[in-house]
Amino acid sequence: MSDRIIDQTAAELSAGIREGRYTSVEVTTAFLDRIDAIDGTVKAFLHVDREGALATAAEVDADIAAGKETFALAGVPIAIKDVVVTKGMPTTAASKILEGWIPPYDATIVERIKTARMPILGKTNMDEFAMGSSTEYSAYGKTLNPWDTGRIPGGSGGGSAAAVAAKMAPLAIGTDTGGSIRQPGAVTGTFGAKPTYGSNSRYGLIAFSSSLDTPGPVARNALDAALLHEAISGHDPRDSTAIDAPVPPVVAAARAGATGDLSGVKLGVVKEFKEGSDAAEPGVIAAYEAAVEQLVKLGAEIVEVSCPSFAYALPTYYLIAPSEASSNLARYDGVRYGLRAGDDGKHSLEEVMSLTREAGFGPEVKRRIILGTYALSAGYVDAFYGKAQKVRTLIKQDFEQAFESVDAIISPTTPFVAFKFGERTGDPYQMYLADLYTIPSNLYGGPGVSVPVGLSEGMPVGLQVMGPVMGDDITYRVAAAFESTQDTLLADTAPEIEGK
Amino acid sequence: MSKLNTYEDAVAAYEPVLGLETHIELDTRTKMFCGCSTTFGGEPNTQVCPVCLALPGALPVANRAAIEATIKIGLALNCSIAEWTRFARKNYFYPDMPKNFQTTQYEEPLCEEGYVDVTVDGKPYRVEIERVHLEEDTGKTLHVGGATGRIHGATESLVDYNRAGIPLVEIVTKPVPGTGALAPEVARAYVTELRDIVRSLGVSDVRMEQGSMRCDVNLSLNKPGAEWGTRTETKNVNSLRSVERAVRHEVRRQSALLDEGIKIIQETRHFQEGTGETSPGRSKEEATDYRYFPEPDLAVMEPSREWVEELRASLPEPPRQRRERLQAEWSLADKEMQSVVNADAVELIESTIAAGAASSSAVKWWLGELSRRANEAGEELGALQITPAQVAELQGMVDDGRLNDKLARQVIDGVLVGEGSPAEVAQKRGLEVVSDTGALEAAVDEAIAANPAVADKIRGGAHAAAGVLIGAVMKATKGQADAGSVRQIILDKLAG
Amino acid sequence: MSTISREEVAHLARLARLEVTDDELDAFAGQLDVILESMKTLAEVDTDGVQPTSQAVPLVNVFREDQPQPSLPRDAALAGGPDTFEDRFRVPRILDEEA
Ligand SMILES: [Mg+2]
């Protein structure tokens, strides 16, 4: 293992800081310097806060020097997806409509990150309002995949994934509505976890689809993600959909998994995932199957389960998410914050609102707003939005039933490796297929993690482990167990990025 | 200007069907979905937070006290309380609504199927309640540049979000047929009763003039025996009197159109306080499509039956029942009690009695002199600057012979302009009754001397003529004598 | 036969307060058509008697107590406003009356 600070995992950095091997300022500086050196190429960050990050780092160092007790991840820097509201730090959701907005408050998870004393490096790029699977829909330019800069880093959280993959941050926050943590994780060779819906506060998360959005950790491995998961999780009285129950013991589960023992664990493979996998590339399937073999060697039992409604997950998702989004995004009207366009004294308020939204939203956001408006409009709501809600019930029931006979369900994270820029932007439906396997857990509400398992065409492939609602621990355990079979983390085998 | 029929012609030819939609702001300490204060009259945009300003990322959490208040209102209106209910989003763009959707209730209101009984002209009417639901209020928009502060002609508007998110209860009646010519009075009686019921619950100050209670009036007309007609909805009718006037005007206006064979269009109209007329809202090119859907940011509600019963047990005596009890206690005829109710004086009188006045005196002051003053000032009785305790104090001074009626009225002048309590005013203005008998006797002697002919008549037994001498004495004492005592002194002096 | 017409897209855009260009109208109509076609497959699912799911993990009776919390300082509340005047948010003239 290299001696470079940026090559260490968050767990190693945390231990190193507490044991005095290096200071948080040194660690934070190393990542900030890395950002300076290569982010001109990768473009993972929309905003970098060198001063703020170093100030927090210096405080942590002072506390440690004074012998004060600190949180597990104190002094370990972190990057935050720009869809999460940060007080005093620009927050745009990668949209022109929020350009220049400085929030007057912190999201609950940001408060928790501050409580944990993690220096915040800055805000990461994403698809506008988290709508996309490639980060090509950012209003501020695309982020490149560190493995191949001609390819997408996944989305919507391509910036967070690329920042961790390129070692510009040891940890990052992502948000996952249909796969936006897991799919970027898979295509950049990083670890991403979508926790159980409601187990992480959405307060301060710029809403895309309220009933699906979930914030979660992006990291290099399961243990790091678990440490961050525990730091940000738990009940929040400001979020009415937050579950008031103890956080599943994900750190302990990751440690247990690292022992490499999965005996007695039943892993489900969904029959219909396989049948519906025409979209999946053979290389992805091969890497996935090799991973499954490893899990069997560790003692896991593979059981076929059936989720007959799986075939409808994608259309169900693409009705529910845009419907909620069309309402959630109505507030961007140029009255209270953000962009205002066309206010030249000649236009009425109604016109100014429309011109503002025309100028402020990109094409994918507009497309989804129109789609959602359609699905909710009188005459169509029963056939579209209402129907989708009922099918969602069936999908939930399928998975609940499946989890009666298995501990976790596994699948490839995404049907294909990172595609080339522009390959799917012309055909939205082809883009939507990227989330084929990740969408179900958003619909039934349970946890899902993506762990890097290998390469196809030289690009990373992820294994997804899904669990029942509040069963986040088992997903970490299985993922960590797979990691124990590998000599090095996939993230450490990425090609070196040249700075510009 | 649209043509109008006379009201009498209109109701002779058509039957009105009423409907009322009332919005009541609850006086919870905090807003519906955030912890901002609801205090009225704060500096603009000082009672706002990420939630009620709809900043990106903010989320709502429902106020338990608002749910309780709504359930209480539902119970007081004889509604059934939902066992399962939830919020919904009503999507439309308007700058006073920060999220550009209103969090309200749609298919599953908190309370349903109730009624309110009212009596008009001695006849009972039952107004059926369709639903009582909970939603949030909007901010306030100031229209600038127009002549009247109205939206038309304004060049720009200024928005204050302090009111945005205050809990608002919407109470919707079923259509009310069968009121005939009394439709305006029934409408007013219903709104009055509703206000009294809500006020008795202590969940809102229900002040129409402050906007904490607002009314929309629906009205349609049909020929006797025919199907119900198309209704119009007149918005923001903001006083009891306006409710009555709005109904009356719509009856006259719609009947004139129908007479000419013109179809009534279903539209929103606005009540013009100045003229008492309704005017059409701006017609929309496209029908509004609110795209309701269940609010995903809020949990569903299942009010437990124990909770509902607890709230039911906490309800006060219903105003109607209370009025019947008070009428008996105060020994008032139906008509007198009706006047008390119409003058909105029940509580004032009750408090005056509680402060020590006899019920007859309390009724006399509030319905007599004080009602007259309120009318003159164009104010509600309750808005007069005199408290029930002060009225009781005033009556006490009369009972003690320290004031006569005329002086008492002068004391009221002083109290109403803030000179202090009745005792203080009497003292400051020197309005005590002259009880110095020596001074009175001197004044009587003077009057007798000045009017020898009248004195002779009285000596001759014509006691009624004493009035002339009393008048002279009162004039001489500037009214500060007790007329009864003066009369007695005159008769004593001229006896035999 | 397409599911969604150009005119319908224009109507939806107005409902959503989106000014859309002619080019966008054409593009969206075509793209939405493809998406909606795939969504029509939901029609084949038998959902008779199935309750809709509007929340991933349903919770019941989540309330807060009626305790005031600090509001934003006024300057912070107004700071994001594109145009403010006398402590209020200024907007151009409004055509529509309140709904
Ligand atoms: Mg309403």
Ligand SMILES: [Zn+2]
């Ligand atoms: Zn607030």
